Amino acid sequence: MIQELIKAFLLVFIAEMGDKTQILAMAFATKYPAKKVLAGIFIGCLLNHGLAVLLGSSVSRLIPLNTVQIIAGFAFVVFALWTIKPESDEDEDESNKSKFGPVITVATAFFIGELGDKTQLAAITLATDAMYPLIILVGTVTGMVVTGGLGIIVGKKLGDKIPEFVIKIIAASVFMLFGITKLYNTMPKEYLEMKYILILAAVVSLTVFLLLKSSLARRREGKESLLVKTSRELYNYYHQAREKVEDICLGENKCRKCQGQSCVIGYTKLLIDNGMEGIESVELDDGGEYFGKDYDRELVLETLRSTLVLLKDDPGNINYRNLHKIRKNLEIILFGQNIENMCNWQQYVRDLEAVDKDITEKLIAGIN
Structure with missing residues (x-):
């Protein structure tokens, strides 16, 4: 039992060091309190890996992993656009009063981000022949939380030194990079023709321009959030x-x-x-x-x-x-x-x- 726990923990810990989920934790830590980011990581990974352990290898038969990866890719693009969305004072005031918004946001990002990822596949593989599947779940989730915690520490240090607007751009860039990479690696080849790539680039660029326009105007006027x-x-x-x-x-x-x-x-x-x-x-x-x-x-x-x-x-x-x-x-x-x-x-x-x-x-x- 202990061997299964250590094996699952080390496998995920080593796999996720410097990986996208740790960078996601850094990005979220620049925007939300550390406790809420950590809670979101725990919930998202618990649900994701719990699904993997519960269903074992049947996940890939129920939903094609390629489809899951495409959905996750588009989700990361949406996260990127949402990150740079200009917020009115009313929106920010409402978010201040919301107790669970950041937790749900982080949990959703990590749940989607881990769908079809190597750590979920590792959890599936380990669970198929494990004597104690629940121990596998504890090990993989603990590994994710520890690597995420290290990312949070780095993110908080950066957040103390980098202006809020720059942080938003960095976080959005991270999400966008992950999304585009996932789409490029998983979309059917017929959709990777130049005309489709240019259409997607044009739509995303126009959306980013419109979203940033308001924020840049507020900065020129000297307004602070x-x-x-x-x-x-x-x-x-x-x-x-x-x-x-x-x-x-x-x-x-x-x-x-x-x-x-x-x-x-x-x-x-x-x-x-x-x-x-x-x-x-x-x-x-x-x-x-x-x-x-x-x-x-x-x-x-x-x-x-x-x-x-x-x-x-x-x-x-x-x-x-x-x-x-x-x-x-x-x-x-x-x-x-x-x-x-x-x-x-x-x-x-x-x-x-x-x-x-x-x-x-x-x-x-x-x-x-």
């Missing part, structure tokens, strides 16, 4: 908030001994540090001594105000989940309690006024 704007604002917020929070605590002479993350400010520092690193926040353990300490309330008020400036217009943005936890911590210091849900600005202000109108008026002063 909502995603870039949000990232920039969060970056500035976290760095400014970190400096303020450092000074909110009045030192151990006021609270005897530093409680670290068990203190509301210590936990807020952790949230800010995680936000700066792009890490999902952790939950606060309710067993510690958080409140009743002396803090610089003016700095608390300033920090909460700068937090609310970001949250005011779009409190439901999933990129702001960390900010809401910071907001609640700061509210507890100022008001003695927090507002659990901030659905809209007007209702939020009314909820704060119901707790303490004077502090609320001072807090929202200067917030447009």
